[in-house]
Amino acid sequence: MVARRDHLQVMLDTGAERRTLKYKTDYTVDGWGEPDLVVSLNEPAPVGASVILRGGRSTQNVAGCPMAKRYFDGCEKEVVLAPTMTLKVTGRQWNWSYGYPDYGDFEIFSNMLPEEEASEELYRFEVDNRVILPVGETIRVTTTASDVIHSWALPNFAVKIDAVPGRINETWIRAEQEGVYYGQCSEICGVNHAFMPIAVEFVSRPAFEAWIDGQRSLAGLDPMFETDSVKLAQADDAGAAAE
Ligand SMILES: [Cu+2]
Structure with a gap:
């Protein structure tokens, strides 16, 4: 479409x-x-x-x-297929942060879930905040780092791209199916190198837009899409507040 x-x-x-x-x-x-x-x-x-x-x-x-x-x-x-949006990936000791420059000046931080919160299979893969992206669209990915060299690796997409302080590398990913894809930092970056996983979740365009509006609202920005699900979520919040 x-x-x-x-x-x-x-x-x-x-x-x-x-x-x-x-x-x-x-x-x-x-x-x-x-x-x-x-x-x-x-x-x-x-x-x-x-x-x-x-x-x-x-x-x-x-x-x-x-x-x-x-x-x-x-x-x-x-x-x-031209990219519809850019995901800005920043490696840091020891987590990843993700910017969505097309959708406002906000950033999410993605930290590994501690062992007691992650499932057995996904310990060291699952994170507190997954990267959320729209399915079926080409996503431009830029990588950089804030301290030392990291590497953003997502094997399902044959992506392993260095994140280098002071430089910007670029690649792209595209998923044809909704789902969660996992990866890990793949450049030795310090004592917690093994604890900076990557979790990317592809969702439908409406779900993505609802998520974007949620992040914008956390950052104090007005909604960009005003999707139904955001309205519903706000209605729920109002209901909870009234109780
Ligand atoms: Cu790293």
């Missing part, structure tokens, strides 16, 4: 050049915010040219590019 004009980029690649097409001048779109998005070119693409869609929130165009096939039958297809 692509809900917003600035989340979709349409390009024409003739082999000799690649240019970004202009909305309305070169193409029109039907179905903003709906599962099926129809992109129509005002002029047919030249024979042999590729039409390239970048749309980070699209989930239709992942495997085998069915969306591109459906709407650009006869053209070569290539679909590139």
Whole structure:
């Protein structure tokens, strides 16, 4: 699904050049915010040219590019998924903090759960605050560190990227299924190196937005989405306060 004009980029690649097409001048779109998005070119693409869609929130165009096939039958297809958001990871002795620069100036700290609070299988993996991310979207991940070199490693995503003080490294992750994925700091960083796990939970877009609004409210910021679940949570709080 692509809900917003600035989340979709349409390009024409003739082999000799690649240019970004202009909305309305070169193409029109039907179905903003709906599962099926129809992109129509005002002029047919030249024979042999590729039409390239970048749309980070699209989930239709992942495997085998069915969306591109459906709407650009006869053209070569290539679909590139642009990131919809950035996760800023900071390693520190000895926990991880996570910023969400697209969603406000707040940061969460993720500490290992002590042995008595974690389940037996997840001791040294489970944390008090998991990273929450939307499923089906490409997430840009930047890493840095506040003291010594750490490494943010998430084996399910084939990610192991150094977090270096004074530098920013960049990678990306994307999950097609909701769930929790675990990793650990993978660069010896001091006596508690073995106690800085990583837990990333992918949730639906509405659940993510509700979580973001919850974090914003903790940071004293106004809600960005005003989702139903946040309203419900606030109603519960009000109910609890009244009791
Ligand atoms: Cu570390």
